[in-house]
Amino acid sequence: MSTKLTGPEIFIGKQxxxxxxxxxxxxxxxxxxxxxxxxxxxxxxxxxxxxxxxxLRRALSKEYPASTADxxxxxxxxxxALDLIxxxxxxxxxxxxxxxxxSYPKILRYANMKPEYTQLEKGKIDFSDxxxxxxxxxAVLINSPSNPTGRIESIKxxxxxxxxxxxxxxxxxxxxxxxxxxxxxxxxxxxxxHVITVNSFSKTYAMCGLRIGYLWSNxxxxxxxxxxxKTHTSMNTSLVGQDIALNAMKAPRNYIEKQLKIWRERREMxxxxxxxxxxxxxxxxxxxYVFPKIKNPEKFVWDxxxxxxxxxxxxxxxxxxxxxxxxxxxxxxxxxxxxxRIEKYVDQS
Amino acid sequence: MSTKLTGPEIFIGKQxxxxxxxxxxxxxxxxxxxxxxxxxxxxxxxxxxxxxxxxLRRALSKEYPASTADxxxxxxxxxxALDLIxxxxxxxxxxxxxxxxxSYPKILRYANMKPEYTQLEKGKIDFSDxxxxxxxxxAVLINSPSNPTGRIESIKxxxxxxxxxxxxxxxxxxxxxxxxxxxxxxxxxxxxxHVITVNSFSKTYAMCGLRIGYLWSNxxxxxxxxxxxKTHTSMNTSLVGQDIALNAMKAPRNYIEKQLKIWRERREMxxxxxxxxxxxxxxxxxxxYVFPKIKNPEKFVWDxxxxxxxxxxxxxxxxxxxxxxxxxxxxxxxxxxxxxRIEKYVDQS
Numbered sequence: 001m002s003t004k005l006t007g008p009e010i011f012i013g014k015q016x017x018x019x020x021x022x023x024x025x026x027x028x029x030x031x032x033x034x035x036x037x038x039x040x041x042x043x044x045x046x047x048x049x050x051x052x053x054x055x056l057r058r059a060l061s062k063e064y065p066a067s068t069a070d071x072x073x074x075x076x077x078x079x080x081a082l083d084l085i086x087x088x089x090x091x092x093x094x095x096x097x098x099x100x101x102x103s104y105p106k107i108l109r110y111a112n113m114k115p116e117y118t119q120l121e122k123g124k125i126d127f128s129d130x131x132x133x134x135x136x137x138x139a140v141l142i143n144s145p146s147n148p149t150g151r152i153e154s155i156k157x158x159x160x161x162x163x164x165x166x167x168x169x170x171x172x173x174x175x176x177x178x179x180x181x182x183x184x185x186x187x188x189x190x191x192x193x194h195v196i197t198v199n200s201f202s203k204t205y206a207m208c209g210l211r212i213g214y215l216w217s218n219x220x221x222x223x224x225x226x227x228x229x230k231t232h233t234s235m236n237t238s239l240v241g242q243d244i245a246l247n248a249m250k251a252p253r254n255y256i257e258k259q260l261k262i263w264r265e266r267r268e269m270x271x272x273x274x275x276x277x278x279x280x281x282x283x284x285x286x287x288x289y290v291f292p293k294i295k296n297p298e299k300f301v302w303d304x305x306x307x308x309x310x311x312x313x314x315x316x317x318x319x320x321x322x323x324x325x326x327x328x329x330x331x332x333x334x335x336x337x338x339x340x341r342i343e344k345y346v347d348q349s
Numbered sequence: 350m351s352t353k354l355t356g357p358e359i360f361i362g363k364q365x366x367x368x369x370x371x372x373x374x375x376x377x378x379x380x381x382x383x384x385x386x387x388x389x390x391x392x393x394x395x396x397x398x399x400x401x402x403x404x405l406r407r408a409l410s411k412e413y414p415a416s417t418a419d420x421x422x423x424x425x426x427x428x429x430a431l432d433l434i435x436x437x438x439x440x441x442x443x444x445x446x447x448x449x450x451x452s453y454p455k456i457l458r459y460a461n462m463k464p465e466y467t468q469l470e471k472g473k474i475d476f477s478d479x480x481x482x483x484x485x486x487x488a489v490l491i492n493s494p495s496n497p498t499g500r501i502e503s504i505k506x507x508x509x510x511x512x513x514x515x516x517x518x519x520x521x522x523x524x525x526x527x528x529x530x531x532x533x534x535x536x537x538x539x540x541x542x543h544v545i546t547v548n549s550f551s552k553t554y555a556m557c558g559l560r561i562g563y564l565w566s567n568x569x570x571x572x573x574x575x576x577x578x579k580t581h582t583s584m585n586t587s588l589v590g591q592d593i594a595l596n597a598m599k600a601p602r603n604y605i606e607k608q609l610k611i612w613r614e615r616r617e618m619x620x621x622x623x624x625x626x627x628x629x630x631x632x633x634x635x636x637x638y639v640f641p642k643i644k645n646p647e648k649f650v651w652d653x654x655x656x657x658x659x660x661x662x663x664x665x666x667x668x669x670x671x672x673x674x675x676x677x678x679x680x681x682x683x684x685x686x687x688x689x690r691i692e693k694y695v696d697q698s
Contacts, residue, residue, distance in 0.1 A: 030392050041385050045556040046375050049468040076425050077581040083582040103581040207394040209588040232452040233432040238587040285514040
């Protein structure tokens with residue numbers, strides 16, 4: 001059975017026909033209408049700056065304290081930002097939490113970096129374990145809110161990470177693509193000269209397929225290295241994509257709050273529904289994932305898919321073989337119907 | 350002086366104000382009007398297929414004999430295609446001509462491949478040298494028409510390369526981004542199960558900044574490996590970019606011929622003009638570069654830039670320290686004025 005469940009790609013194109021997908025990690029909602037309104041597509045499609053369009057970087061710099069347009073590199077999604085960052089480092093170990101976003105170990109290995117894991121406790125960093133492992137690492141990779149756990153790190157932990165990495169002279173790569181989807185508090189952005197923040201327009205503005213992400217750092221050497229590598233490996237990020245991203249930033253300030261309200265309702269329904277089935281799970285505090293323990297997870301994922309038209313992702317893909325990931329990026333109606341099918345199955349098994 | 354001339358990036362943003370640039374390797378012409386006509390930008394910007402939009406791949410497959418949509422991967426320009434191809438290979442040597450496109454050695458080293466050079470004769474492969482070096486290589490990288498030499502390989506040579514690499518079981522990566530800009534004959538596409546062709550919309554359709562390229566191969570393992578890596582390093586290529594690229598393919602069949610006529614006129618003016626100055630150069634047969642030998646090239650490039658408002662690229666960046674690269678991707682008026690300034694300088698030195 002497990003040979004069939006090789007990774008999320010097995011579910012590509014399996015939507016429709018009554019299938020309810022708790023699989024894919026992307027908003028089902030449309031982008032803000034401002035993104036595509038009054039968009040004059042440029043007819044001059046000559047190369048742009050490798051670093052990204054100045055206007056877009058300037059707009060971003062207003063969202064990040066103590067930054068200028070020079071601190072940013074616009075990339076093909078957060079994925080390319082991570083790829084450039086780790087490829088620009090000399091070989092070494094990178095400390096990251098387990099369970100992890102399923103691309104992290106691959107990105108690190110492709111970049112000749114070696115992943116070193118700290119086991120998360122209830123989806124959060126156990127700083128005492130983190131501390132013992134961080135010393136011989138070149139960098140740490142933080143993802144709060146987390147995919148797949150839906151958990152956020154406490155501000156205390158984030159500050160402890162800031163301090164120890166600064167003291168040791170270790171980079172922090174902080175993947176904050178879910179920073180605008182936090183239910184419990186404001187985002188706390190990890191700060192410091194040794195910090196590289198990764199973000200994207202994908203989740204906040206519901207435009208995953210446009211592939212506009214970015215990195216920002218106060219360390220100019222990091223920025224310069226990323227630009228140098230990108231010059232040869234992909235050149236400027238799509239100019240039209242950058243224009244749309246800049247437009248999206250015109251969305252009114254309450255756009256994000258409105259979105260968050262929708263996500264919060266969905267979270268409540270998912271958390272309440274799965275808890276009522278007696279599943280062991282952590283309450284999601286950010287992003288749009290819930291990551292319960294499930295008995296016999298391979299059988300669950302396979303049966304739900306083949307017999308009950310429900311897509312879920314195997315925890316093993318995220319380094320947690322006893323769990324199953326549910327994305328709740330779908331309508332309340334679909335969540336309700338999906339939960340019914342899951343409950344029926346769980347009750348019978 | 351040479352410390353100033355570190356690479357093409359020193360000329361970024363130095364246009365305007367009477368500057369005439371023979372530097373950048375991109376069409377100055379606009380994209381075909383079909384590219385942006387009747388473009389309905391999709392409001393659904395969810396992830397697309399990593400491999401690329403099926404419609405675009407199907408349209409491309411009609412341009413490549415014996416191919417299907419499955420043989421293509423749409424990438425962030427030809428650069429990303431090359432990056433994915435070489436990163437997907439196990440470490441080893443790659444044989445390529447010298448002078449080379451300046452990104453090649455970097456792309457290879459970033460991918461942990463080792464460049465092995467065969468010295469080009471008058472900008473063309475010397476097959477006897479090629480033959481002695483190819484045996485312990487993992488792949489060869491062919492670029493005809495060539496940047497920076499503007500030369501094309503003979504069909505005889507291309508067939509010899511096809512044969513020897515097939516016999517030895519070595520990959521051919523054929524970068525044919527200038528395939529539609531050949532003045533002497535039709536393009537001859539290198540063929541075979543072991544061949545990976547790289548191309549893009551950048552040069553043919555004058556849309557470098559859109560970053561839509563692709564690779565195609567009959568070897569499904571190569572295609573699958575590229576998709577697997579792209580899944581983690583950049584995900585799908587910009588969906589809006591792909592829509593524009595597909596639109597561009599609606600340009601009438603004579604679009605390319607019309608463009609070629611313009612390029613041919615420019616080539617004649619450049620070749621005649623530089624030849625008349627007594628410079629040693631090869632007649633460009635494709636692309637839009639001419640690559641003469643120049644006495645004291647660093648002084649030439651620096652003086653032309655600082656004293657005569659002419660941008661040219663140092664041959665050293667392309668592995669040919671005695672040469673200077675001139676792109677003729679600019680109007681006939683600018684070429685004429687530029688040639689005057691160059692002639693004046695050459696006469697006096």
